[in-house]
Amino acid sequence: MNSFKRESEGADIPLKRFAFDKSSRNGKSEFEVFFTYENKEYQYGFVVDNKRVYEEWLYKRDFRGKDKYNTLFERSYGKVNCGENLKDAKVFTDLVGESTLFLSLISNAKIKEAKNIYNWFLNTQVMDLGNAAIEALITRVLPIKIKDEKYLKSFERFLKAIDIGIDGIRIEEIKHTSSEEDETTYKVYSKHASIDASGYIEIPFSEESGGTQKMFGLYNFLFNCLNEGNTLFIDELDAKLHPLLLRYIINMFHNPDINKNNAQLIYTTHDVSTLTKETFRRDQIWFCEKDKKGISNLYSLVEYKLENDKKVRNDATYNKDYLAGRYGAIPLLREFNILEE
Structure with missing residues (x-):
């Protein structure tokens, strides 16, 4: 959202990387999001480090074809190519700075499709x-x-x-x-x-x-x-x-009588009382597991496979099975006597 402004001020890209290995600490990071805005589905992402944007892409789903996305623009190492549906943005392709997101530039120029993406980020709240x-x-x-x-x-x-x-x-x-x-x-x-x-x-x-x-x-x-x-x-x-x-x-x-506009809530929690089939579908439940190297992996319950290589049944007791360790993503607790010298 502030990429265009930050470059004009000479500021670096505010990127925090995974800190526990050298390649990640000094490498590039990739971000991507799929979302819906005004009944249109988009895919937007970019690859950056603290100094420049290496890649950036924006696609719009074509519902006439199965899982087909039309290219609005693609950027690779400084070169930006705009699709026919974003031809108004072609005049800006040579103006984008190496540390500025092309989306940030053309949304300020009031290019409609770009403004839609910008507005989604603007309206999405993080608390x-x-x-x-x-x-x-x-x-x-x-x-x-x-x-x-x-x-x-x-x-x-x-x-x-x-x-x-x-x-x-x-x-x-x-x-x-x-x-x-x-x-x-x-x-x-x-x-x-x-x-x-x-x-x-x-x-x-x-x-x-x-x-x-x-x-x-x-x-x-x-x-x-x-x-x-x-x-x-x-x-x-x-x-x-x-x-x-x-x-x-x-x-x-x-509740569709309350949530008439298809709002979405995404939250983190350690509470297991709501981890039930009465509250959530399997695809709405995601687990975050940190390995011994400090790397966190995110996975969905609907895709998780048990020891017998079978998927979790939709009538399973999710909270009890989670606490029993069947789905992973639980803390590894070792015996410790706080009073022992």
């Missing part, structure tokens, strides 16, 4: 809850979003649906006046029904539990993703959440 400042997100984003009546009603229904004891929220607007300009910040309070009297008790959002704060932060991402039909990546979605609440979120994406 790292281990690093996210949830309270800061709430105090900055929520007050602005609450002004939208549709969003507010949906948010209040969500709070009641997940039964966390919050009957509403209040936003306190705080104005700061300086010699240069006025600034407005916000403080969020949650309302709880009083047990021994009528009315409500307000507490600062910062005093809510970690799980409640996380749900406040998650809601904005979930709302946008489901409303617009985007893709949402979340690291450790299960952290601080009850297993039933985790399943509740997953089922939002499975």
Whole structure:
């Protein structure tokens, strides 16, 4: 997304490689993604190191032929060839810098197919809850979003649906006046029904539990993703959440009455309570296994073969079989006495 801008600033490509062997540490890295945007299916990828783009490609699926993709453009060591469906971009092929993605250049030139790809990346959200400042997100984003009546009603229904004891929220607007300009910040309070009297008790959002704060932060991402039909990546979605609440979120994406725009949720987890045939199909379950060299391999349950060279049945007890080690991707724990000298 920032490739075109970064080169103009003289910045290197921000690439982090596999660190545990010399060839990977100093070599090139390849990235590729298949995705759908506005009912069109694309394949986009590139090969880079910190200094230059070596290869780049963009294909568009032709549904008239089985698994056939038409070439929009292909790039190899500085030379870019555009297909007929992207002929408007040919005038830019000699202008792309060696550390700039061609896609980044032509999307800024408002070439439609390129803009579609750019918009998919722009709308795809990645949420790292281990690093996210949830309270800061709430105090900055929520007050602005609450002004939208549709969003507010949906948010209040969500709070009641997940039964966390919050009957509403209040936003306190705080104005700061300086010699240069006025600034407005916000403080969020949650309302709880009083047990021994009528009315409500307000507490600062910062005093809510970690799980409640996380749900406040998650809601904005979930709302946008489901409303617009985007893709949402979340690291450790299960952290601080009850297993039933985790399943509740997953089922939002499975429910066609809620997920009308084909939004997609991709998340990492160590929780096995949702690792069941009732929650997921086999092709929706992927395992990540790290070997003794520190190399991680990703594989799907639907493709995994057991000791007898047979595939996993769709009526298997996935969570119990996983914990028993039948699918791999479990930690190798050795006996250790923490009190032994």
